[in-house]
Amino acid sequence: KNQVxxxxxxxxxxxxxxxxxxxxxxxxxxxxxxxxxQDTGRGPVSLTIMTFSENTKSNGRYTATLDxxxxxxxxxxxxxxxxxxxxxxxxVSAWGTNAGKSTFGDGTTLTVKP
Amino acid sequence: xxxxxxxxxxxxxxxxxxxxxxxSPISGHRSVSWYQQTPGQGLQFLFEYFSETQRNKGNFPxxxxxxxxxNSRSEMNVSTLELGDSxxxxxxxxxxxxxxxxxxxxxxxxxxLTVL
Numbered sequence: 720k721n722q723v724x725x726x727x728x729x730x731x732x733x734x735x736x737x738x739x740x741x742x743x744x745x746x747x748x749x750x751x752x753x754x755x756x757q758d759t760g761r762g763p764v765s766l767t768i769m770t771f772s773e774n775t776k777s778n779g780r781y782t783a784t785l786d787x788x789x790x791x792x793x794x795x796x797x798x799x800x801x802x803x804x805x806x807x808x809x810x811v812s813a814w815g816t817n818a819g820k821s822t823f824g825d826g827t828t829l830t831v832k833p
Numbered sequence: 834x835x836x837x838x839x840x841x842x843x844x845x846x847x848x849x850x851x852x853x854x855x856x857s858p859i860s861g862h863r864s865v866s867w868y869q870q871t872p873g874q875g876l877q878f879l880f881e882y883f884s885e886t887q888r889n890k891g892n893f894p895x896x897x898x899x900x901x902x903x904n905s906r907s908e909m910n911v912s913t914l915e916l917g918d919s920x921x922x923x924x925x926x927x928x929x930x931x932x933x934x935x936x937x938x939x940x941x942x943x944x945x946l947t948v949l
Binding site for chain 1: 878941
């Protein structure tokens with residue numbers, strides 16, 4: 720069964736600090752992995768999308784890594800800001816699976832405090 | 834390019850009523866998928882439509898239904914509302930190539946349904 724597990728479930732950090740969110744998956748055959756940011760009450764917004772051959776991808780202060788061998792991904796946030804407070808969702812797609820039926824993680828809720 | 838538009842943004846219904854939510858995808862996108870998100874829960878996949886045909890379906894009761902029109906706009910309907918249907922309903926569009934595409938989903942802002 721395809722699964723995506725994210726950790727930690729929630730995280731509180733001080734403004735300016737760095738943090739790393741984890742995503743482990745068992746989706747097969749792997750096609751791509753995406754990280755989304757969802758502000759409270761809003762729709763998710765894409766941060767990065769990574770395919771099998773990509774190890775690292777950055778989007779400003781967000782850097783995602785992918786280890787396809789261990790089936791793990793991480794999202795590193797550098798110099799956090801109050802606006803980073805949100806839920807971060809890891810989504811994995813398998814080949815032959817349409818985008819809409821991707822496997823979603825339950826998300827990590829990040830709170831950045833001043 | 835306009836994003837995904839969902840209407841209405843907020844609505845309140847009572848148990849037993851029905852509700853219809855609308856989603857206009859990004860121009861040129863042919864796939865529309867729907868998700869339910871309850872407090873503290875991850876996104877639960879409802880169904881996906883592509884070229885007016887339901888392509889995938891999640892594990893929701895038959896009270897949840899949808900359709901897609903020739904212009905790719907989509908609607909979802911929930912009949913005989915229950916308290917547990919209170920949630921944020923999200924719609925996402927994608928270009929909709931065959932399986933194995935990049936999988937990029939573009940989400941709308943959602944419709945927040947409250948059932949009293």
